[in-house]
Amino acid sequence: SAVISQKPSRDICQRGTSLTIQCQVDSQVTMMFWYRQQPGQSLTLIATANQGSEATYESGFVIDKFPISRPNLTFSTLTVSNMSPEDSSIYLCSAQHGTSGSNEQYFGPGTRLTVT
Amino acid sequence: AQSVTQLDSHVSVSEGTPVLLRCNYSSSYSPSLFWYVQHPNKGLQLLLKYTSAATLVKGINGFEAEFKKSETSFHLTKPSAHMSDAAEYFCVVSGSNQFYFGTGTSLTVIP
Numbered sequence: 709s710a711v712i713s714q715k716p717s718r719d720i721c722q723r724g725t726s727l728t729i730q731c732q733v734d735s736q737v738t739m740m741f742w743y744r745q746q747p748g749q750s751l752t753l754i755a756t757a758n759q760g761s762e763a764t765y766e767s768g769f770v771i772d773k774f775p776i777s778r779p780n781l782t783f784s785t786l787t788v789s790n791m792s793p794e795d796s797s798i799y800l801c802s803a804q805h806g807t808s809g810s811n812e813q814y815f816g817p818g819t820r821l822t823v824t
Numbered sequence: 825a826q827s828v829t830q831l832d833s834h835v836s837v838s839e840g841t842p843v844l845l846r847c848n849y850s851s852s853y854s855p856s857l858f859w860y861v862q863h864p865n866k867g868l869q870l871l872l873k874y875t876s877a878a879t880l881v882k883g884i885n886g887f888e889a890e891f892k893k894s895e896t897s898f899h900l901t902k903p904s905a906h907m908s909d910a911a912e913y914f915c916v917v918s919g920s921n922q923f924y925f926g927t928g929t930s931l932t933v934i935p
Contacts, residue, residue, distance in 0.1 A: 712867075739921070741922070749927075749928075750914065750925045750926065750927045750928050751923075751925045753923070756921070756922070800867065800868070802868075809918035809919060810873070810876075812873055813923060815860075815868040816867055817866060818867055
């Protein structure tokens with residue numbers, strides 16, 4: 709298994725500013741992912757954080773808006789840039805051992821972001 | 825392409841009665857399927873997973889799910905609901921190195 713922590717747990721930010729969310733895993737993992745969960749909605753994958761290379765973004769998400777770092781096998785950051793109220797969401801980090809589709813993902817508690 | 829459809833957005837049961845949360849999937853190959861639970865203001869917790877072994881999968885907290893290929897279904901059940909089961913439940917299919925989430929089912933348990 710893996711235990712994931714995220715910082716901050718919540719934040720209220722002004723529009724036009726940026727926020728960096730940290731994700732720490734208690735063991736080395738192969739895959740790390742970032743999701744967005746808008747109020748009352750399901751999870752939408754933003755990107756796969758690749759260790760040592762650029763993240764892989766899903767359709768509708770771009771690096772300039774959501775830059776991601778993954779410097780090692782236990783840590784990743786997601787930055788939400790030039791924020792607008794539409795970015796108000798819960799942002800979740802997840803991790804997976806191995807690359808098999810049969811392996812579960814472990815989720816962090818989420819970061820609740822409100823943009824005013 | 826992979827996708828899941830959760831047939832009920834809200835389910836309400838009385839405490840002590842059975843729970844049934846329905847999920848249909850679409851997959852171009854033999855799928856891996858998961859059920860996750862999300863309690864209010866918490867992260868997602870894995871309840872159970874199916875990975876082509878036994879078709880009846882037992883999970884935590886008394887939940888189980890049955891994989892039915894002919895019906896492309898993976899419904900989640902529990903014989904007797906507890907107040908602590910009130911939460912959001914997500915059915916997930918994996919494919920192409922990512923998870924595809926259903927829209928979620930909100931379970932209410934009435935005392």
